[in-house]
Amino acid sequence: MRVSFFDLDHTLLSTDSNQLWFAYLHSHGLLGENALSRHAAFMHDYHAGRLDFAALLTFRHSVDASIAPDLLRTRREAFTRERLIPAVAPRAPALLDALRRDGKLTMLISASPEALVLPVARHLGFEHVLAADSVAGRHLPAPCFGPGKVLHAEAALAAIGTSLGALEQSWFYSDSHNDLPLLEAVRHPVAVDPDPTLAELARQRAWPVISLREAP
Numbered sequence: 001m002r003v004s005f006f007d008l009d010h011t012l013l014s015t016d017s018n019q020l021w022f023a024y025l026h027s028h029g030l031l032g033e034n035a036l037s038r039h040a041a042f043m044h045d046y047h048a049g050r051l052d053f054a055a056l057l058t059f060r061h062s063v064d065a066s067i068a069p070d071l072l073r074t075r076r077e078a079f080t081r082e083r084l085i086p087a088v089a090p091r092a093p094a095l096l097d098a099l100r101r102d103g104k105l106t107m108l109i110s111a112s113p114e115a116l117v118l119p120v121a122r123h124l125g126f127e128h129v130l131a132a133d134s135v136a137g138r139h140l141p142a143p144c145f146g147p148g149k150v151l152h153a154e155a156a157l158a159a160i161g162t163s164l165g166a167l168e169q170s171w172f173y174s175d176s177h178n179d180l181p182l183l184e185a186v187r188h189p190v191a192v193d194p195d196p197t198l199a200e201l202a203r204q205r206a207w208p209v210i211s212l213r214e215a216p
Contacts, residue, residue: 001162004099005153005182007174008110008117011192012124013087014213017116018060019043020087024079030067047195049178053111053145057132060113080119088120089193089212096124104171105160109153109182111145130156147181173210177201 009016022039025031038059045051064072096106107128110117117131130137130152132144140155142148150167157166171188172179177197183189191202191209202209 001160001166002104002169002171003107003157003162003166004104004171004173005107005109005186006096006126007172007176007179007192008108008112008120010175010195011173012089012092012108012120012212013084014089014193015087016043017084017087017112017120020083021079021116022063024083025063025067025075028075030071030075031063035063046178049197051145051178053143057113057143061133064115076115084116084119085123088123090215091212093124095212099171100125107153107156109144109149109156111143111149111178128156128160146178149179149182150185153182153185174198183207 006012009018018039022031022036026036042051042056042059046056067075099106105128106126107130108117108121108124108126109130111132113133114129114131117129121129130144134144136159137144137152137155140148140151142151144152153170154167167185168187170186171190172182172186173190173192174183175192175194175198177195180198180201189202189207191198191207193211193213194202194209199209201207
């Protein structure tokens with residue numbers, strides 16, 4: 001079985017879903033300046049390659065938990081409709097359609113929470129989704145981030161009856177140098193609108209570089 005893995009933020013989306021969500025909450029008076037600046041500090045560490053991912057995930061969940069459940073549900077529905085789905089990169093649907101016509105199975109693998117990942121996955125027709133807080137990955141020794149993405153990808157392949165060696169026959173599309181472990185683990189790494197570090201690595205290693213953000 002040939003599998004194409006996709007990152008979410010800045011890959012299938014033209015932006016970061018979490019930053020989009022926090023900006024939305026702030027615009028509706030549901031997120032204080034302190035929380036906004038704390039999240040920005042986490043993002044700075046992410047881009048610098050020194051993120052404390054467990055602390056970030058705990059922080060994100062605490063923000064959602066601070067909002068009344070009914071209000072949170074209402075705001076999520078509006079956010080998905082108004083901000084999240086419109087942020088899908090223009091060329092992403094056509095690429096996914098082409099891969100599926102070619103017989104490839106597509107999986108979305110993201111370090112973002114399911115609340116942000118699943119709406120995009122449903123919109124783009126993904127049947128298999130791996131997110132930061134997915135139940136299927138809770139028994140694994142590392143989160144779905146950085147080197148941990150390799151473990152989660154292998155576990156997902158095993159769960160659908162595909163040998164672990166299939167990872168070496170797979171594709172992975174990502175924008176970020178933080179995804180380098182999984183990019184190196186697959187046979188076909190593809191840099192999508194890459195950050196500067198990944199762009200340079202892709203150039204050195206002659207990896208394909210594509211953009212999904214240009215209008216078709």
